Amino acid sequence: MSVDIYKLxxxxxxxxxxxxxxxxxxxSVGAVLVTKDNQIFTGINIENDGIQSxxxxxxxxxxxxxxxxKDFKFMIVMGKKKDNxxxxxxxxxxxxxxxxxxxxxxxxxIYTYSDTNKKIYEYKINELLPGNFKL
Ligand SMILES: [Zn+2]
Structure with missing residues (x-):
């Protein structure tokens, strides 16, 4: 089974x-996480009055x-201002x-998407965070 990235x-x-x-x-940010067996989990940014958003x-x-x-394939994330x-x-x-x-x-x-040019951008986590912190 494959996943349709445009549906995501x-x-x-x-x-x-x-x-x-x-x-x-x-x-508002929306994220969709896809596991290696194509299970889908969604997320939005959740803000509160403290600093725990x-x-x-x-x-x-x-x-x-x-x-x-525990086995994840990819994520797609994008966002927009309320008035946009x-x-x-x-x-x-x-x-x-x-x-x-x-x-x-x-x-x-990690994919991200722009409505302006209808383009999907692709990154790998180790490109976005080389040398992550490890205990
Ligand atoms: Zn974050």
Whole structure:
């Protein structure tokens, strides 16, 4: 079974808009994580009044990890401001890069998407975070 990346892009867009919890930044991020056996976990950025807000990427990962999934194929992530119709290319933040690097293979792919040019960008976690922290 293969996955349709364009359907995943639409899924990330849909959940980031319909389930938004971005009351501070008004910047909605949607992430879709795909396991090696094609299970799909979604995430949105969830903001709160403290400093404990969590990014969409880590939400998707913690959902999967807490359900016992440990083998990950790729993730797609994108975001947009509330008053903008177009999603844009974004990169995982530093916390997420470290987190992902500890729970995925070094060649785990992260895709991001821009509505402006309809382009999908592909990165590997070890390109985004070479020399991750290790105990
Ligand atoms: Zn992050």
């Amino acid at each position: 892009i639409e899924k990330a867009k849909k959940i980031s808009i319909s389930n938004t919890c971005s009351k501070h930044t008004n910047f 969590i990014c969409a990427e880590r939400v998707a990962f913690v959902k999967a990890l807490s359900e016992g999934y 119709k177009l999603f844009r290319k974004i990169f995982p933040c530093g916390y997420c890069r470290q987190f992902i690097s500890e729970y995925a293979d070094k060649d785990f792919k």
